[in-house]
Amino acid sequence: MADLPELGIGIDVGGTNTDAVMLDAQGRVIAKAKRPTTPEVTEGLRAALDAVLAELGDAQHRVTRVMLGTTHATNAILERRNLGRVAVLRLGAPATTSVPPLSGWPDDLRKAVSAGETIVAGGHYVDGREIRPPDLGAIRRFLDGVDADAVAVTSVFSPAGGEHERLVEELVRAEYGLPVSLSHEIGSLGLLERENATVLNAALYGVAAHVTGALVAALAERDLRARPYLAQNDGTLMTLEHAARLPVSTIGSGPANSLRGAAYLSGVTDAIVVDVGGTSTDLGVLAGGFPRESAAAVEIGGVLTNFRMPDILAIALGGGTVVREQGIGPDSVGYRIVREALVFGGSTATMTDAAVAAGRTPPGEPGWRARLGDMSEGIADMLERAVAVADEMVIDAVDRMALGKSDRPLVAVGGGAFVLPERVPGAGPVIRPQHAEVANAVGAAIALASGRVDTILPAGDSRSEAIEKAKEEAAARAVAAGADPSAVEIVDLLEVPLSYLSEPAVRVHVKAAGPLAR
Amino acid sequence: MSDIPALARGCAVLGTGGGGDVRTGSLAAARAIREYGEVPLVRLADLADDALIMPLSGIGAPTVSHEMIHSEDEPKRIAEEVERLFGRPPSAVMSSEIGGSNGVAPVAWAAQLGLPLLDADGMGRAFPEVQMVSMYVAGLPADLVIMTDVAGNVVTIRPVDGLWSERLARAVCVAAGSSALMADYVLPAARARGAVIEGTVTRALEIGRATEGASPTGAQAAGRSPADPLGALRDRLGAARLITGKLTDVERRTMGGFVRGTATIEGTGHDRGRTLTLELQNENLVAVENGRVLAMVPDLITVVDTETAGAIQTEGLRYGQRVTVLAWPCDPLWRTSKGLETAGPRAFGYELDYVPVEELTAHG
Numbered sequence: 001m002a003d004l005p006e007l008g009i010g011i012d013v014g015g016t017n018t019d020a021v022m023l024d025a026q027g028r029v030i031a032k033a034k035r036p037t038t039p040e041v042t043e044g045l046r047a048a049l050d051a052v053l054a055e056l057g058d059a060q061h062r063v064t065r066v067m068l069g070t071t072h073a074t075n076a077i078l079e080r081r082n083l084g085r086v087a088v089l090r091l092g093a094p095a096t097t098s099v100p101p102l103s104g105w106p107d108d109l110r111k112a113v114s115a116g117e118t119i120v121a122g123g124h125y126v127d128g129r130e131i132r133p134p135d136l137g138a139i140r141r142f143l144d145g146v147d148a149d150a151v152a153v154t155s156v157f158s159p160a161g162g163e164h165e166r167l168v169e170e171l172v173r174a175e176y177g178l179p180v181s182l183s184h185e186i187g188s189l190g191l192l193e194r195e196n197a198t199v200l201n202a203a204l205y206g207v208a209a210h211v212t213g214a215l216v217a218a219l220a221e222r223d224l225r226a227r228p229y230l231a232q233n234d235g236t237l238m239t240l241e242h243a244a245r246l247p248v249s250t251i252g253s254g255p256a257n258s259l260r261g262a263a264y265l266s267g268v269t270d271a272i273v274v275d276v277g278g279t280s281t282d283l284g285v286l287a288g289g290f291p292r293e294s295a296a297a298v299e300i301g302g303v304l305t306n307f308r309m310p311d312i313l314a315i316a317l318g319g320g321t322v323v324r325e326q327g328i329g330p331d332s333v334g335y336r337i338v339r340e341a342l343v344f345g346g347s348t349a350t351m352t353d354a355a356v357a358a359g360r361t362p363p364g365e366p367g368w369r370a371r372l373g374d375m376s377e378g379i380a381d382m383l384e385r386a387v388a389v390a391d392e393m394v395i396d397a398v399d400r401m402a403l404g405k406s407d408r409p410l411v412a413v414g415g416g417a418f419v420l421p422e423r424v425p426g427a428g429p430v431i432r433p434q435h436a437e438v439a440n441a442v443g444a445a446i447a448l449a450s451g452r453v454d455t456i457l458p459a460g461d462s463r464s465e466a467i468e469k470a471k472e473e474a475a476a477r478a479v480a481a482g483a484d485p486s487a488v489e490i491v492d493l494l495e496v497p498l499s500y501l502s503e504p505a506v507r508v509h510v511k512a513a514g515p516l517a518r
Numbered sequence: 519m520s521d522i523p524a525l526a527r528g529c530a531v532l533g534t535g536g537g538g539d540v541r542t543g544s545l546a547a548a549r550a551i552r553e554y555g556e557v558p559l560v561r562l563a564d565l566a567d568d569a570l571i572m573p574l575s576g577i578g579a580p581t582v583s584h585e586m587i588h589s590e591d592e593p594k595r596i597a598e599e600v601e602r603l604f605g606r607p608p609s610a611v612m613s614s615e616i617g618g619s620n621g622v623a624p625v626a627w628a629a630q631l632g633l634p635l636l637d638a639d640g641m642g643r644a645f646p647e648v649q650m651v652s653m654y655v656a657g658l659p660a661d662l663v664i665m666t667d668v669a670g671n672v673v674t675i676r677p678v679d680g681l682w683s684e685r686l687a688r689a690v691c692v693a694a695g696s697s698a699l700m701a702d703y704v705l706p707a708a709r710a711r712g713a714v715i716e717g718t719v720t721r722a723l724e725i726g727r728a729t730e731g732a733s734p735t736g737a738q739a740a741g742r743s744p745a746d747p748l749g750a751l752r753d754r755l756g757a758a759r760l761i762t763g764k765l766t767d768v769e770r771r772t773m774g775g776f777v778r779g780t781a782t783i784e785g786t787g788h789d790r791g792r793t794l795t796l797e798l799q800n801e802n803l804v805a806v807e808n809g810r811v812l813a814m815v816p817d818l819i820t821v822v823d824t825e826t827a828g829a830i831q832t833e834g835l836r837y838g839q840r841v842t843v844l845a846w847p848c849d850p851l852w853r854t855s856k857g858l859e860t861a862g863p864r865a866f867g868y869e870l871d872y873v874p875v876e877e878l879t880a881h882g
Binding site: 098123 | 837
């Protein structure tokens with residue numbers, strides 16, 4: 001066979017299903033598959049991968065990229081499983097001693113993660129002066145006394161100047177041979193939330209190695225010479241090396257992939273995206289083709305963190321949501337829907353049944369209505385009420401996400417998208433793109449690589465020069481994540497003036513993104 | 519004094535939208551109690567006439583104090599300076615401002631010093647400026663300010679009046695890295711009578727307990743929360759409900775160095791068809807419906823989540839939130855002519871004559 005254009009595979013491991021798609025060089029979906037997510041996540045991943053590869057025959061060598069979005073890291077934190085032990089080091093003394101590291105953590109998570117905590121001299125003032133030089137002697141004494149798999153370093157005002165954290169990284173690498181997680185690469189201003197995210201990141205190094213190992217092994221077993229990537233929480237990709245360093249960035253990649261996939265499949269870059277799954281529905285907003293980010297701190301496993309996550313509103317409504325006399329949900333039959341729902345001959349009334357009874361059927365399944373057969377009046381009434389309640393939930397959630405702008409189109413994606421009504425007040429037309437049921441895997445397959453910088457810069461004469469430097473740094477980080485250096489663009493630039501400081505200053509957020517280098 | 523979560527919820531309500539986030543102060547307080555033991559709460563009447571009361575507050579830019587958290591040594595240095603100046607150590611710590619973070623953090627400061635916390639404060643709520651305290655209104659001279667910072671510097675200022683104390687304290691704060699701990703109006707108990715607002719720590723605790731266990735995730739079904747947290751909160755505060763509805767607009771603009779804003783709430787349910795606008799600075803200052811003022815500073819106006827009755831700070835206001843706006847009377851001290859001159863509507867730039875909230879809402 002002649003060498004045909006390259007192919008890419010996107011895989012998204014969700015709570016209920018693992019989806020995979022194969023895209024050709026023109027970005028067309030040429031194969032798709034949905035498999036149940038397995039407890040030991042990698043099995044579902046392999047099954048979905050095999051299903052799309054089966055369509056290729058012996059042309060596997062044409063697959064050049066595999067992009068994986070996974071819930072491994074999130075689950076590890078929620079279940080307190082496979083987490084590494086972290087030496088938690090803060091540079092800030094004599095400042096910050098009134099609230100030591102890991103204050104407010106749930107006891108079980110703290111026990112699972114902490115190898116020891118300390119606050120040593122170091123860090124900066126808001127205006128860039130050193131609070132103290134880093135106390136390297138105290139750092140060595142601390143590390144000599146702990147048994148850790150990794151080190152998390154947080155220095156006061158490091159988002160505006162990370163040199164103290166980098167100094168510690170060099171010392172730990174050279175003298176202790178441990179991986180180091182640096183807070184200025186992970187979160188923004190707000191010491192405790194950034195420190196929390198940094199510690200979680202360091203605790204996830206083992207999990208990241210397991211996932212990337214499983215992915216690489218799965219590709220090798222199938223003799224695929226494709227380059228593997230992981231999806232991250234802003235809807236962009238990173239190389240495995242990058243993911244190994246910043247595993248916490250994979251948290252939130254699922255909703256981000258749905259949003260990016262919805263934009264790609266519908267061709268709409270500004271929209272409300274409603275992703276209906278088996279147990280829940282995620283709503284997000286697309287702005288310029290990327291997920292709108294959350295302004296508030298995000299709680300993960302009972303810990304408050306401040307790294308940027310997509311702004312997602314989740315409601316307890318899905319295709320498998322159980323319908324009762326008194327109302328709907330919040331429980332769901334989940335993956336058991338194929339046995340338990342009425343349309344599948346089961347005995348549990350679900351949202352899928354309610355939607356079908358109302359004449360809303362999945363694309364290509366018009367026969368489902370007949371499968372419900374004759375229902376008693378009581379059941380029919382109950383299903384009708386369920387649809388009305390579900391529609392109200394969606395309308396209310398859309399309104400909250402739309403922030404009063406009612407003209408944005410609504411893109412309906414996910415396996416349960418057929419549950420949604422034809423019109424949603426508060427939004428523009430409802431768009432149901434082809435392949436919507438695997439939008440998240442498509443989002444993984446088409447993702448760009450990105451880099452970001454979040455820092456404080458002077459607002460005076462040197463401002464524009466400083467912002468140029470921040471842009472260059474963001475672009476360099478995008479290239480480090482796998483982007484093609486010749487095609488990186490600044491996709492987001494945000495300036496917020498700060499008050500009550502000795503010198504006028506602005507808080508600057510820059511994001512760069514670009515297609516993957518070949 | 520060990521129920522920090524309840525105190526924090528109460529201080530958030532009394533923050534009237536401002537006063538800073540209570541989270542960091544709560545963590546510091548919980549930690550200090552574990553380390554140094556519980557903090558006794560004392561009434562003014564329990565103190566000897568010459569017992570020194572040390573009012574403390576953190577000042578500076580919230581962005582900075584959220585990043586460069588206070589050093590544990592700061593309260594000790596201020597207490598030592600008080601002892602040097604007065605010839606005797608302080609007998610109790612007092613919160614200068616019960617609203618927001620400065621209402622919770624004094625528990626940590628008192629624990630670190632092994633001192634009791636006075637059941638009183640200087641505002642009964644939150645205000646943005648140094649002179650907006652009851653001690654100033656009562657005519658006590660602002661002739662001593664003691665400040666310290668994370669580095670260990672101690673600055674004692676002998677200002678000639680309240681305006682100078684604000685100006686000089688700001689300058690020191692900026693030099694210290696835009697965050698400092700401050701004691702002003704250090705005073706013997708005998709002079710505190712009538713010059714501080716008594717019972718406010720207890721009040722904050724009771725407010726917090728009224729809404730205990732209320733959460734948006736269905737804790738109510740689990741029987742851990744009051745059936746009606748909002749009603750419980752209103753009863754506790756003696757508050758008028760100005761509106762229940764949906765937040766439909768938040769506009770922020772920078773004016774004269776302050777962030778000013780307007781929040782618009784459209785009524786739902788019984789209030790359908792009504793629209794309330796809130797004028798904000800750091801705090802909620804004036805509530806207006808159709809050009810008619812329903813409540814104004816120094817009376818307290820707080821926006822709470824309709825379901826959980828948890829207070830929402832001005833910077834946390836977002837489109838789509840289901841909220842109820844409550845308003846209730848301030849301490850009588852703020853309704854004196856000096857009180858209104860200090861913290862009435864005109865002190866915040868509003869051309870309004872003060873009318874008490876209970877009169878404005880009585881014929882509504």
